[in-house]
Amino acid sequence: MHFLFPPVRRRFLTQIINTPKPKNIFHSRYSSTTTAPELEELCKVVSSSIGGLDDLESSLNRLRLSLSSLLVTEVIKHCENVAPTRRLLRFFLWSVKNFSLEDKDFNYAVRVFAAKKDHTAMEILISDLRNEGRRMESQTFSVVADMLVNLGREDEALGIFKNLEKFNCTRDSFSLTAIVNALCAKGHAKKAEGVVYHHKDKITGVEPCVYRSLLYGWSFQENVKQARRVIKEMKSAGVELDLYCYNTFLRCLCGANVKRNPSGLVPEALNVMMEMRSHRITPTSVSYNILLSSLGKTRRVKESCRILDLMKKTSCAPDWITYYLVARVLYLTGRFGKGNMIVDEMIEQGLTPDRRFYYDLIGVLCGVERVNFAVELFEKMKRSSFGGYGPVYDVLIPKLCREGNFEKGRELWDEAVASGVSISFSSDVLDPSITEVFKPTRKVEEFNLKECKVPKNSVNMKQKILKGKKGKKIVSNKKKYVSK
Template sequence: MHMLLNSALKRFGLQNKSTHKFQLLSVSFYSTLHSISAPPQLQELCNIVTSTVGGLDDLELSLNKFKGSINSSLVAQAIDSIKHEAHTRRLLRFFLWSNKHLSRDLEDNDYNYALRVFAEKKDYTAMDILLGDLKKEGRVMDAQTFGLVAETFVKLGKEDEALGIFKNLDKYKCFIDEFTVTAIINALCSKGHAKRAEGVVWHHKDKVKGVLPCIYRSLLYGWSVQRNVKEARRIIQEMKSNGVNPDLVCYNTFLRCLCERNLRHNPSGLVPEALNVMMEMRFYKVLPTSISYNILLSCLGKTRRVKESCQILEAMNKSGVAPDWVSYYLVARVLFLSGRFGKGKEIVDQMIEKGLVPNHKFYYSLIGILCGVERVNHALELFEKMKGSSLGGYGPVYDVLIPKLCRGGAFEKGRELWDEAKCMGITLQCSRDVLDPSITEVYKPKRPEKINLVDSSKAKPQQKVSNYLERMKMRKRIAAIKKKKKQKSAAT
């Protein structure tokens, strides 16, 4: 989120207003210079905080015995050094102890940095305590800290608290400006709270005039998280009416929203409606890319629409959009899952012929799928192609193939792959015991039991006879009931 905001603000020239403004909009975390070897005082302080012996009260007793001179810089360096090792509660107690002993020597930057550390760790209690202290002591919360705090609160499902802080930013001596408004809107939209974000936009129209494209992107993403195509389309139309041309990011976001909704409610409309959006993109001089088509291919694969997936791959080549390795992966994946192994191999060969070099995920995933559908021979062929591309990182593939082969009874091939991996210096995660037939249980797939035709031929006539007798009994009962009714009517 912060990278997106930073790039948007650079584009609109908001970072050059003043030196103070630039400091507020900086997206880098507060950090201190580390020496090559930590000073003895810093090392001792870090050891005390990271110690796992004793509780929080014991920690404070150990800190009280610390004989070194505590200052703001040392506290910041200690937190920066151990923020990934120490438990958040011990970090919080250390910071509160430091504040109590240093009084006003701790600067606002130290408070903001500590708050960002706890936000990064998603510790709501620690953030709440520091926010209360920050407001009580009249310290300044910078805009960068607010952005991260708001984002963390929304991720934790506490969007009301995030909005509450935003509405009371003056109590934290933080200004409501382009950055803070954009930050709260981005935070809300990241989890689909687009309606509430639009309320913020409505109340702060004057603050967002310079960053409208960024605001619209966030709102569009917020509605797409909810798969609300109607509202997402409204945002697109509103952008056009306000003179903001939707770019490729906006159209791809809308396309994802449309495809994911059709995936659930109208799978047959996936291709025609997505192609209509791409036609609209071309009309507005926004050319679809492989990413646009991959959004559609991903949804087609989830609903196992094999024919349409292959047709879209062909349409990409015809329309001048070169498929990337992800496009081929998505098509090959759905082919293997649906049992079209020959066609799937052709797709992989096409990709290799075009000189595309995929990353490890391409081979890892497809080999895993082939093993899962009991096509180990095809998986071995694909592994040979992976080794031919000299990608490296073969260890996880060996860890999948060797146990699979041995459990299928192919112990010789399993040993061959084991020796091959050892010759290449690869450390395998699977145990050597899988190569031992006396330890590894061979999996034998159960076949459905055959029906005995002789028994079934005898059973059918017997069943027919029993059914016939049941029908005759019912008819006799009905006839007897009717006869009794007639006799009663005659007697009366």
């Protein structure tokens, strides 16, 4: 089984379980109410950073308070983001020894450790849950399966699903959907299809959710052939295709074409959009943005501008992400004037972009050594009154100073200080004697001098060679004349 422990961990568990229980300290009956002092006192002990795990248990043994199922749950809830998971685990195991906890308490603790991605703690509690014959809730299995797949332990998640009856958990449509979703979220579509194939009787009523997960799983792998097959199966099964399904397939198709067939991006994507319209599904800006993002990755500028024009003609209003994708590819390919026009057009349309719009484009302009355009874009950002200018000052001021524009750098520094914006570097960057100004790595003057010297030397060499050849010819002619 997947939850058999190695010898070292078994010894650790034995040490925890065999710790002597305190005598005559806690009430054995369930108490439905907890007092604030008891909760505060327990939380203080559990979240303390002083001492080890054995010291924690000794401190808990010295407490005299009424322990209850509700109190244990409340302590874990209050300490899950404060105390280390090992201290939480020791507290829970200590509570199990001193009070008869319910199945719901075990399930809650398992979900907490799964959310914190502590595989060892979760494994210990699941093993105890199974050995004690407790019931695992379907919600708990869903969280556990998702956590295990995220950690790359998909086979372990499948092992729990196959043995759910040993955890007193029903293998129903909910648990089937949970394992399929978890597998497909990380691209394990083939394993997910195997689960669906062996449990066809349990997908009744959840077919749309299962098929969408499978479609996403194959799209995650950018396997266009298998994704198209899932779409055909959905049509055959009478499952209605919606915008999400087509956008998922479109993302799969574009991702595959970026790597294998960039020239087929636009025609194949437009064919999918035509198919969408035939099913009375209108492509939205999200659909076009998927295509524009892929065009930007392949630096296809003309196609990006044409898609933007096509959106306007087909009455599909571009959003700020659309303008961002087009402006970005224009800046990256050196079309700075056209990129500025796109940004101005977005502002004229009254669209309010996220701060990331300006952050990323200013970063792109600084990356391609066009700080003057980045400063102009920053001015547009300030006119929009977005706030959050600190990261922009952090990028622009050092960049301007390294290019020798200390005057503009000082101006932005004073502006930031006057506005109360915190800057992450010191004012030394404004000192020309400290900041090293960027210098071209290619020595132009010396190179030109060398270019001037080379032709002279080459001409002299050619003259010497010609003289030598003529002298040889004269000698050879004399020899011929004498021989005659």
